[in-house]
Amino acid sequence: MSLARQLLLLQVAVLALVIAAGTALGIVDQLRDSDDANRREVTAVAQTLALSDSTAAALRSPDPTAMLQPETERIRGATGVDFVVVMAPDRTRYTHTNPALIGQPFDGNIDRALAGETFTETYAGSLGPSVRAVTPVYDDGTLVGLVSVGVTRARVGAEVAAGLPLLFTLAGAGLVASTLGALLLSRRLRRQTLGLAPDELRRLYEHHDAVLHSIGEGLVVLGRGRSGDGEFVELVNDEARRLLDLPDGPVRLADLPESLRSADPDEPADAGDEVHLTANRVLVVGRHPVDWERRRIGTVLTVRDHTELREVLGELDSARGFAETLRSQAHESANRLHTIVTMVELGRYDEAVAFATDELRLSQHLIDRLMSTVEEPALAALLLGKVGEAAERGVELTVTEDTALGPVATMRPRELVTLVGNLVDNAVDAARDTDNPWVEVSVRQEDSMLVVRVADSGPGLTPDALARATARGYSTKSGSRGLGLALVAQVVSRHRGSVRTEPSAGSMLVVEIPLAPVAGDA
Incomplete structure (x- = not known):
């Protein structure tokens, strides 16, 4: 059974018990209030009759019954009490609801009344259990008789029974309202606990806690x-x-x-x-x-x-690009070799030598320059690879003559590859859509600062566009791409650097990163 249903049954049982107990207490309280009201009423009637001069005069007359019986019956009918008994001090009844009992001794306690006290009691007399009041009657200071006025308990019960339908109606309405409230609470609890039983909730919590930590x-x-x-x-x-x-x-x-x-x-x-x-x-x-x-x-x-995986993938992309460049250069070298052989076979020796040395000089110059000025092999290989890759995509990529970088102790090779590779890739993508696509890259050290400048023929980025492009998680491309500048910004932020745009012949991004450890860095 689900926790919600168990709670519902418990609530309904408790509510029914509480309402039943409340109803019983209400009946008892009503009986007590009715007794108190009847005691006050019979006491008032008895005292009023005892203080009447006609009552004392009748008791001193030769035939008290003839004078008192009609009057007491009239009073009984008017007040709604069950009996009005006027008696002599020796208990002899002068009046009674049942005329057959007139002249017989009164059943009940009268000692306190003989002593001059008015009192009430519950006593089983000739008409059954009743709530009665007994008071003395004096004439010139002399006790001449007693008056007893009472209401039977059967009448009290009838009065209470008359109010029970309303009491039971209120109790039933309370039970119905409470049950509806319990149903609504149970429904809410069922939604919150997904209809699970207490044992299921306990096991779910134990499994949940174990799984979370493992x-x-x-x-x-x-x-x-x-x-x-x-x-x-x-x-x-x-x-x-x-x-x-x-x-x-x-x-x-x-x-x-x-x-x-x-x-x-x-x-x-x-x-x-x-x-x-x-x-x-x-x-x-x-x-x-x-x-x-x-x-x-x-x-x-x-x-x-996937931090490590992303960095390795960046290195792999660079190595793959470099390999593709070598493959394309091998293919081009084969074509040039065939051209040279054909020119030799045709006897055009001078043209063959000029053709071979010119192509070799241009490529070898770039390789020699980068390998001698850039001491990080991964970065040099990346730049050489990007030149060939850009050429295949129809973009002229130039590594400036001032590119030079010694050992960088504060940055790992992976971070250099991520930084420069993503800047170049974004520049090539931007330049491809122009009529004369070109990209220019400069990597150098200036006053203990690593400065990377990448310019291209593209439309460039405004400061707001650059802020959006370097935002963490920002991407305008599908798949795994589109995070290039965000990865650049990550490296720059990690080393307390900066990235900004600068006006140039096209567009330019400038990254500056301190090469000395920043105070506070571990």
């Missing part, structure tokens, strides 16, 4: 308010805190990277993984909406660290 992926659970007023962070495991650099304790939605905060409410459940960038990592995020009873109740984000 899985190697980051996990973020976003809840959604019932009124659709946005999402909030319900749960974050340890790996997600590490990958997203989240603080200890409760996590707010504002603590998450901006690209992870919002989601399309109509997003399908089979949405693919996305690449997101944080300050120090490249993350692959899977977004999995959670629906229950055709209603979106939240979103589960899985976070995997």
Whole structure:
């Protein structure tokens, strides 16, 4: 049985018990109030009759019954009491509701009345159990008789019974209203517990806690308010805190990277993984909406660290580009070799020598220059590869004569490849759409500062466009591409550098990174 149903049955049972107890107490209270009212009434009637001069005069007359019986019956009918008995001090009745009992002794206690006290009691007399009052009658200070006025308990019960339908109606209405409230609460609890039983909830929590601390992926659970007023962070495991650099304790939605905060409410459940960038990592995020009873109740984000993989892929792309360049150059070399052989066979020796040495001189000059001025082999190979790759794409890529870079102790080769490679790739993409496509690259050290300048014939980026393009998680391209400038910004931010645009013949991006460790860096 689900927790909601167990709680519903318990609530209904408790409510029924409480309402039944309340009804019983109400009946008892009504009986007590009715007794109190009857005691006051019979006391008032008895005292009024005892204080009447006609009562004392009748008691001193030779035939008290003849004078008192009609009067007491009239009073009994007018006040609604069950009996009015006037008696002598020796208990002899002068009046009674049942005339047959007149002259017989009165049943009940009269000692306190003989002593001059008016009192009330519940006593089983000739008419059954009754609530009665007994008071003395004086004439010139002499006790001449007693008056007893009473109401039977049967009449009290009838009065209480007359009010029971209303009491039971109110109790039933209270039970119905309480049951409806319990049903609504049970329905809400069922939605919140997904209809699970207590044992299932306990096992689910145990499994949930064990899985959260054992899985190697980051996990973020976003809840959604019932009124659709946005999402909030319900749960974050340890790996997600590490990958997203989240603080200890409760996590707010504002603590998450901006690209992870919002989601399309109509997003399908089979949405693919996305690449997101944080300050120090490249993350692959899977977004999995959670629906229950055709209603979106939240979103589960899985976070995997692909920083190392992305850097290796960048190096692999550079190596592949370099290999493709070598392949194309080998193909071109074969063509040139065939041309030279043909020119020799034709006896045009001078032209063959000039043709061979000119092509060799141009390519060898670039290789010699980069290998001698750029001490990082990966960066030199990257630049050589990008020249050939750009040429195949119809773009003239020039590495400036002032390009020179010694050892860079503060940056890893992977970071240099990521930085320069993505800047060149974006520049080539931008230049291809122009009539005279060209790209110019300069990498050099200026006053303990690594300065990378990449100019191209493209339209360029405004400062606002550059800010959007370098935003973490921003992409204008499909697939795994479109993160080039964001990756550049990540490297620049990691080393406390800067990236900006500068006016030139076309467009230019300038990156400056301190080569000396910045104060505060570990």
